[in-house]
Amino acid sequence: MSLIDLSGNLLFVAFIAYLVATLLFGGAIKQSNATGNNTHIWGKLAIVVTIIGFLSQLSYFITRWIHTGHAPVSNMFEFTTAFGMFIVAAFILIYFIYRMTALGLVALPVALLIIAYAAMFPNEVSPLVPSLQSHWLTIHVITAALGQSILAISAVAGLIYLLKVVDVKKASKQRFWLEAVMYCIIIVVGFVLVTSTFSAMDYESTYTYVDKEGKDRQIIYNMPPIFGMNDYKAVEEHGMSPLVEMPGIINAKKLTTVVWSLLVGSILYLLIRLIARRRISAIFQPLVKRVNLQLLDEIGYRSVLIGFPVFTLGALIFAMIWAQIAWSRFWGWDPKEVWALITWLFYAAFLHLRLSKGWEGERSAWLALIGFGIILFNLIAVNLILAGLHSYA
């Protein structure tokens, strides 16, 4: 087995371990609902499996690093996978400070989804372009991802907090938005399902089109085209023809992916609702019945406190140092840079609201969720939609 195959297998092992650990955490919570702490076997087993998974993923990371010769954070697949790994690392860190089992029940599925999302991107080893050939790639990207991961834990704590405090039996804005968060999570599942299904079928349709600057280009769809590119012509078409043609400024291939994910995700959501006859938030609510709100709030706040300086260092300061070396200017208002700044400003506002305006508990939890939303926007939308120097996927 070559190093890169080994690396892939280790990642797979990690994925399975996280899945198992999630179930174990679920079990641990059911068991401990009586006592409120997890000194018994389920909880211990869950964290041990989590650590095994983490070590396995760490080995994936290291072996891939050895194989490619650079830190595996240079494209969408590598970066997102690493982001998932750091979320698990941040969870383990926070777990050992606060010993809260319920955290694992949300943190691990989030990490799982992120890794699954990463797996939808090409995972080939690609050589580095000159601008990425620098030690700062390692330093900047890893620190930034670590910071984001720790900040993500605050959203995890926030979500659990909201699952407990929002009354899902009464109609309210809170109930609506909480369910909206759940729906978004299901959409990601939908994306993973639809992408892996069509990729298993080796689906491919090729079109030529005219891009927004009037140049002729070719594009390969990996999903049956719902939307066609500007002035498209089929080169090799399978299954169906595009239903609607889009103007040049819209990437119809990406739009197709989004719509497929929404479609499959929504069907999935409806199925769950039909089978369970409850809102998804209501399904989870009993699991978090016994969590200590004070402690959750503290975890949420603490992870922002720990993550904010790391994020600043990685996503702003190291980024500026590298930009100065590679691009001759430390700041250039590239979309990725701007969104890193926006994330930073948002968490600064979060801290000020909490410190001076007393926004704690539920409000703080909502803010933590929005913050994580901004981080994900920066990861997904900025790379895929807003073109810039950082679009490496």
Place this chain on the structure above:
Amino acid sequence: MENITCACGHSNPYGTKLCEKCGRPLTEEEKQNKVVDMRYDGTAIRSKTYNKSIVDKIWNFFSSVKVGISLIIITLVAASIGTILPQELYVNAPDVSKPAYYEKVYGWFGKVYNQLGLSDLYSTWWFQILVGMLAISIIVASLDRGIPLYKSLKNQRVKRHESFMKRQRIVAEGHVTASPEETLDKVEKKMTEMKYNVRRDGSALLAEKGRFSRYGPYINHVGLIVFLGGVMLRLVPGFYVDESIWVREGEMRAVSGMDGYFIENRKFILETHDNKPQGEQVRQGVNVVAKNFQSDITLYKQPKDAIPGDIDNLEKVRDYSIRVNHPLKEAGFALYQMNYRLNELKQMNFNLVNKATEESLGTIEIDLTNPKKAYNLGNGASVQLLVYTPDFNGFENGAPQTKSSLPVNPAFIFKMTTPETPDGETSFVAIKQTMEPFGETKYKMKFAGSETLNVSNFTIRKDRTIPILFVGGVIFMIGVAIGSYWNHRRLWLQVEPDGGVVMAAHVNKNMFSMKKDLDAVTAFAGLPHYIDQLEKLEEGEESTDGGIKEKEGDNTL
């Protein structure tokens, strides 16, 4: 504005919430609260103390944290608007045609976006004023809060009034069996062991740890201001140079912005990865991935007192290979490999050919960077170069015109002299085009290959604000780290001669760890059990409506 005199006799400034000396709550609101607001330790925030002249009103506006947060949110939203469409800087079109580009590519939305100035949002006056207002807010709010907080923490008394202690989040009341002195000694011993500073005053004790963490936010604000100041300084002449030059291989050029320096581009190298394209690379139609962009250069310097144009006595500074991520640094300047142009024409070769027999009388090699007037082929044959236009774009009054000095579309007028045609024949030769303006010729200049060169684009940058920015960044990181990773823990203890004990504790964040300390000291010194008034509060309410009351005062700046 009148001072408030506390029951203990201390006179406090207007706006004080908790007496500076003994800690008694001074306002009705604080008296009502079960747990006091410990932000800024109850000192008067200066802005709240008076509100009179216009200066004070402006000051108070910027001092408000609410205004500060609003400014952060507005900046955040404004910044995000600038990412909807690419900024002008990243648009691949000449400056003058950028507005047209936005309209062409993005339609009416692009047009409006450009007209509103959103396509160059970050250098608009209003965005800069916004950031400037944020800076004012940071300075004013920090001054107003930091100074009183510092004074208050510096002048802390050991002994606090009962009403202050009982309104802390953590309170313990009861009796100890040991003697008061012994209890205090024990607490002192344990707290000292846990790295607290312990002060005693009669029957009272104050143990304190990590006070400096309270200054973290103010330190990081100083760092931010230093950083923003550095950014502003770039506009001051002399602090910032940003130039760009193109240099051909083999050419020497003065380095713009770097007086007295010359750069010679010896060779530009483009290397590609020799991997087999696969996966995404194929999907995007990228055949090769670049591995290295490199310009091998030599940097020269004029001797002292030399004037522009004097290149007779250049001193070699050094040879260097400028690569991406590896700029050349010299005398406070940095030269970056930014761009390149491949295969610009350098030399063109022509054969002098007899049209009828196809016989060649020889080859001339025209160095486009230095064409000669005449090329002698021997045996009575020679070619005279009458006209050379590097970038031919048509005739005007019978003369060929050039539209630039770059050899993009070279054209020549030759006069060909051979033993057969001693008077010479004239021929116009351009790429894929020949003309014989003075009648049919017997001979022609036949293209016989060319040589090319590459052109490197360098950015010359000097930024004397970098050290300032760096210092600002470091100060910020230090401030944010000590504000985030440390916390300020305090424990007040009062032991009456009869064994009556009141203990209170406060921490600005991370109550979880504080409680561990409290558990340790409680067990060691046999203190009564403490209660967390907030938890009590919450449980009490939860049983009624299940909601959580919003509370202030746990986490303090």
Place this chain on the structure above:
Amino acid sequence: MEKKKKRLVTRTIILVILALAIGYTVYGTATKEKVELVAVGSEAPDFTLVDLNGEKHKLSDYRGQGVFLNFWGTWCKPCEKEMPAMDRQYKAFKDQGVQTLAVNIAQTDFEVQSFVDNYDLSFPVVIDKTKDVMTAYNVGNLPATVMIDPYGKVAKIITGEMTEANIASYMELVKPE
């Protein structure tokens, strides 16, 4: 009352300084784009360049005379158009103490020589091979003309094409008394 007054003064000073800083930033950014040639009234940067005959021309050697310093290129139409007029005025003012110096921007000797021959130009034409002088004078668009008075100071800067009457009046401007 004393304390209060002191506070008011402190606050006023801080706010004024900050307002000025912001004002300067906005102003600085707004005017950044406009690249200017050397400033009128300042000393013209000295330089030395070689003409087509291999002769060196040093600006400071013309101290005591006015100098008509013209930056040009063969591809620049307005430059080409004003050349004959410049040559006529050069001849007219040469003996009145106004020198003309045409600086070509880094073209080949061949192109410059053919151009000079073509228009039969009699004033010295030097080539700025390394663009050093162009950089020193911060020349952007061509043609650009700098009028230098007998004391070596920049008297006037002209960007764009000139008419013959213009040229004559500019030369008059820097004529030594």
